[in-house]
Amino acid sequence: MVKITDVARRAGVSPSTVSYALSGKRPISDATRRRVQAAVHELGYRADAGRVRAGRGSKVLALAVPMRPGIHVPVMTRLAVSVVTAARAHDHDVLLLTQGDGEEGIGRVAETGLADAVIVTDVQLHDPRLPLLRSRSLLSVPIGVPAEPEGLTCVDLDFRAAGELCVEHLARLGHRVVALVGSPPEVYVRRTAFARRLVEGFTSAADRHRLTSAVHPCGTGREDARALTERLLRELPALTAVVVHNEPLLDPLTDAFERLEVRIPGDLSLTAVCPAPVAAAARLPLTSVAVPSAELGARAVRLLMRKLSGAPVPGATLLPPRLTERASTAPRGV
């Protein structure tokens, strides 16, 4: 194994100079740096990984994305990309954790110092990872707000307000019977924070406006969509509006309504909660509340950087939802 002293000898400098030349932690003259780099290259030197990060600050962030059934893959992808981009802007790299529950991964990363902070996604109301996140040994920013967010620095879209906003939009259009077509049941069973919050907002706004409302979790397949539409029409014959919080179901659902001769927005108004591009590119452009995945990722990174630098950070950041009208909603009975 070629070591730093070999490089130093070859470059005619001391080991410490090589160390600084490679890490950039102290200024090194251009000439010397070039000689060191040449030596590194010629000898094929590679820093002994362990020690490199002995001094704290590995310049690595972990991103925990539990790939659980029912999560919205495109949302997660956008999030991941924005996190990496933002992290790079702060000279950090991103380690991707996708473990089933993520607990093991986060622990490992914290203990070994592989990463010096972690962004956690798909937060549940009573997330088993919370104790770990609250522990002093690891800085973290959850994207999602658990039941008791004390001691955490959370970021998320205000899903409660998003649910309310959808209902208010529909109520304003004169609709009196609304349904929420939600994510797959397992998402609620896990008590995923954002899904639950949306339901809360939806229900409370519906009550406030004295609307008849129903909530239906739903799988993502075409069969699921078909079954649900039939059931909705049967159980709620007066239904004229739905809110859909289930990205992959959007297309199958509009399709299923179409087959049942239910026109959108003529007979039924549809509001989606999904990333803006998805809503805009749908077969029928959908009125939607945007899930700003990219912004969430960028904000999470920004907060983490502030925490790393020791600056004070807000307890929780809830982005206000924004509704964009497109072609899938209309006043009732027009």
Add this chain to the structure above:
Amino acid sequence: MVKITDVARRAGVSPSTVSYALSGKRPISDATRRRVQAAVHELGYRADAGRVRAGRGSKVLALAVPMRPGIHVPVMTRLAVSVVTAARAHDHDVLLLTQGDGEEGIGRVAETGLADAVIVTDVQLHDPRLPLLRSRSLLSVPIGVPAEPEGLTCVDLDFRAAGELCVEHLARLGHRVVALVGSPPEVYVRRTAFARRLVEGFTSAADRHRLTSAVHPCGTGREDARALTERLLRELPALTAVVVHNEPLLDPLTDAFERLEVRIPGDLSLTAVCPAPVAAAARLPLTSVAVPSAELGARAVRLLMRKLSGAPVPGATLLPPRLTERASTAPRGV
């Protein structure tokens, strides 16, 4: 961070004893070992990422996913997830690189030894990253086969064979005029390896079977789909079959054909090249050649591990394509 001396103190032994108890390199009495293990457990000690790992190797893999316009996001996501899963099975973590061109990221990772190997995606025929990948200083596995794959360990679906397979399937069904609806133009401008290879296969098979053929890159929007379908019907009135290698366009395209009263598969047979789940879940289940993203990721990791262990590896692995018949193809004129 809890260190070996903490454990030693807790167990009432010397650090060296702890080291031996954990590594098993010298006999340690059962009683002592048990006390050490208890202390380790209570304090949550994890060996500092340096020495335990046999000296070399950071146990981190980099995955370079250039997020360029026109790439197939779901394919990349599947790939990323499978890479992380496979890497974890080999006790490695995954660093996500998404830089524009990826060159800088790969270089950085190689220089700093942050990762000890890298998986490269979205390979172009003349990829600027190739010199870096060929250099001795970094182990790599490109997913994709450049024009000159010498000295590399590539993995990919055999896209040339995939193109041929689609054409042969259609030819066997009696179709005489076929079109390839490709990825967005920028993908070809970059000379992305897999896209170019598919075109080659498509064209050469069409020529071999004396079919009339045409190749059309196409954007991913509904407008693009609409414009393209009209153009196809105008320029190739005898067209009865298309191959689509453009995942996000699948739905808009079938939709556009529908609007022009072109029935699938009655008037037109459609074969897709995309991940199997996408084809199976489409509104009309599509006959397709599967892009096995998950398997590609797993294979790439396996190869990388072999390289890391110094074992010999094959030069290139080309997975044979498999075509699955679904509801979008039929014999001509039925």
Add this chain to the structure above:
DNA sequence: TTCACCCGTCGAAGCGCTTCGAAACCGCTT
């Protein structure tokens, strides 16, 4: 009882690297 002989343990040295403090050097001004 004495003596080899292990087994289990310890102390200390060493590994490759980082990092702190200080020395050496540079081109200027006095």
Add this chain to the structure above:
DNA sequence: AAGCGGTTTCGAAGCGCTTCGACGGGTGAA
């Protein structure tokens, strides 16, 4: 010629860990 501020480089100490050599105290044989 000496002094100065700034940059660049070095030497030495230290990090958490492994590993070598040696020590102590039991054992069985003489």
